[in-house]
Amino acid sequence: MAGRIIVVTSGKGGVGKTTFTANVGYALADKGYRVLLIDGDVGLRNLDVLLGLERRVIYNIMDVITGRTELQKALVKDKRVPGNLFLLPTSQTRFKEDIPEEAFVNIVKDARDKMKFDFILIDSPAGIEYGFRLAARPAEEAIIVTIPEITAIRDADRVIGLLDNFGIEKRSLVVNRVDVAQVKDGNVLSPQDIAEELSIKLLGIVPMDSIVTEATNEGKPVVVIENERGKKSLAGKGFVSIADRIVDDNAPLWDPIKEYVPSSGGLLGFFKNLLGGSGR
Amino acid sequence: MSWWKSIWRNKQKKSADIAKERLHVMLLHQRGLLSKQDLENMEKDLIEVLSKYLDINPGEIEFEIKKVDDKYQAISFIIPVVSRK
Numbered sequence: 001m002a003g004r005i006i007v008v009t010s011g012k013g014g015v016g017k018t019t020f021t022a023n024v025g026y027a028l029a030d031k032g033y034r035v036l037l038i039d040g041d042v043g044l045r046n047l048d049v050l051l052g053l054e055r056r057v058i059y060n061i062m063d064v065i066t067g068r069t070e071l072q073k074a075l076v077k078d079k080r081v082p083g084n085l086f087l088l089p090t091s092q093t094r095f096k097e098d099i100p101e102e103a104f105v106n107i108v109k110d111a112r113d114k115m116k117f118d119f120i121l122i123d124s125p126a127g128i129e130y131g132f133r134l135a136a137r138p139a140e141e142a143i144i145v146t147i148p149e150i151t152a153i154r155d156a157d158r159v160i161g162l163l164d165n166f167g168i169e170k171r172s173l174v175v176n177r178v179d180v181a182q183v184k185d186g187n188v189l190s191p192q193d194i195a196e197e198l199s200i201k202l203l204g205i206v207p208m209d210s211i212v213t214e215a216t217n218e219g220k221p222v223v224v225i226e227n228e229r230g231k232k233s234l235a236g237k238g239f240v241s242i243a244d245r246i247v248d249d250n251a252p253l254w255d256p257i258k259e260y261v262p263s264s265g266g267l268l269g270f271f272k273n274l275l276g277g278s279g280r
Numbered sequence: 281m282s283w284w285k286s287i288w289r290n291k292q293k294k295s296a297d298i299a300k301e302r303l304h305v306m307l308l309h310q311r312g313l314l315s316k317q318d319l320e321n322m323e324k325d326l327i328e329v330l331s332k333y334l335d336i337n338p339g340e341i342e343f344e345i346k347k348v349d350d351k352y353q354a355i356s357f358i359i360p361v362v363s364r365k
Contacts, residue, residue: 150303157307186294193300197307 003112005120006246007040007139007168011155013126015147016176019212020239021123022050026221027243029078029085033118036075036111039090040135041125042099048089051078052219062091065103071110080224086117096131108138119246128162136163142171143203143246148178148189157198172203174242179208180234180260190257204242207256209235305345308353319343326357335362 008021021037029035038061039047048054059074071088078085088111091098112120124135136142142163146156156173163171175191182188195202211233215222222236234256241254308314327338342358 150299150306153303154306154310157310161311183296186296189296189299189303193296197300197303 003034003117003120004141005108005112005122005139006141006143007122007124007136008143008145009124009132009135009159010126010145010152011128011157011159012146012152015145015152016206016212017126017145018046018050018123019216020143020145020174020176020206021121022047023215023221023223023235023239024243024246025119025121026051026078026081026085027223027240028119028246029081030223031243031247032084033247034084034086034116036086036088036115036117036120038088038108038120038122040122040131042090042094042096042131042134043092044125045090045092047123048076048087049219050216051087051221053078053087054219057089060089060091061104061107062094062098064088064107065099071107072115096125096129096134099134101134101137104134105138128158132159132162133166136166136168139166139168140170142168143174144171144198144200145174145176146194147176148183148191148194150189153189153194153198160198160200172201173198174204174206175202176206177208178205178256180256181262183257184260191255202253203245204238204253205256206238206242207234209233211235301344301346304347308345314345323357326359330359333365335365336360337362 008017010017018039018041025035025037037047037051039045041047042061045060048057053076056076058076059069061074063069064071064074075086075088077083078087088107108120108122111117122135122139125131144156144159146152160171173191173195175194178191179188183190191202191205209222211222211225212235215225218225220228222233222239226232226236237254238256241251244251245253309316323338323341323343327336327341330336336359340360344356344358346354346356348354
């Protein structure tokens with residue numbers, strides 16, 4: 001089977017696209033797939049930082065386009081999953097418009113066909129302008145990342161509409177940064193409701209979790225931190241289950257809201273609830 | 281909207297439900313299924329017709345659009361009546 005080219009996009013910025021790409025890419029590589037992550041946010045390079053690879057970047061996509069180096073030499077290897085996870089960094093100094101669509105498409109397809117990647121995830125920049133179009137152009141599938149806020153969801157809907165123009169029919173939704181207790185209390189939109197409004201398949205749910213901040217701070221995917229500590233996390237569970245569902249359409253959706261039990265249960269929790277506390 | 285009415289209308293409504301309703305209308309506008317202009321014109325027409333029979337306050341009209349099922353949406357207008365003409 002040919003490798004799958006997936007664009008990760010959102011419309012609105014700051015919803016966790018790049019964090020998602022880094023973590024789910026890592027989870028896929030950890031499962032044994034060959035994964036290439038492409039930073040599509042030209043001028044605002046971040047994916048290398050989230051993976052802790054910023055000091056190992058030598059060449060970037062512009063060097064490949066201008067012929068300064070070969071694609072293979074521009075890829076940064078993630079040694080934590082040897083042979084499985086690679087990053088193609090973007091340029092920090094150029095403008096998005098410096099990358100011609102055709103050259104970009106050729107690089108992505110070459111990577112898939114000649115270097116035998118199973119998954120290529122393209123991290124799209126925020127917005128719906130050239131950078132987004134560039135990232136979407138070579139993709140055959142799209143993952144839309146949003147958070148449970150109406151502004152972000154509205155932007156996600158705009159992007160979904162635009163994906164029609166690219167002929168990208170296979171698309172699914174990830175709801176990131178979900179405060180599970182607040183959904184339970186009816187203060188935050190549920191991921192299922194969001195997917196229904198957007199008429200899109202719900203791929204997965206990532207609960208709000210402080211481990212994601214630590215992961216960013218340390219340049220380690222959440223799964224790596226979990227392994228170091230020997231302890232699973234909610235966000236980690238979200239990312240890994242999404243990786244499972246990318247690989248297998250029929251893998252079950254992990255729903256942290258269904259599993260949620262208020263942490264202060266028992267008699268104390270009863271009194272807290274009685275006094276109108278959220279039960280956390 | 282006066283405070284007592286907002287309390288009455290939102291008594292049972294959770295914040296997420298309000299977000300869902302607002303989002304639903306925003307997406308209908310965005311997808312071009314029901315433009316803001318159409319909705320405003322509809323309201324104006326309704327006011328004209330109803331004003332023949334009732335004394336109403338146009339500033340207090342509210343509407344709701346809800347999904348009935350996958351195929352149908354329902355629009356309801358809430359038009360406070362001041363008095364009979």
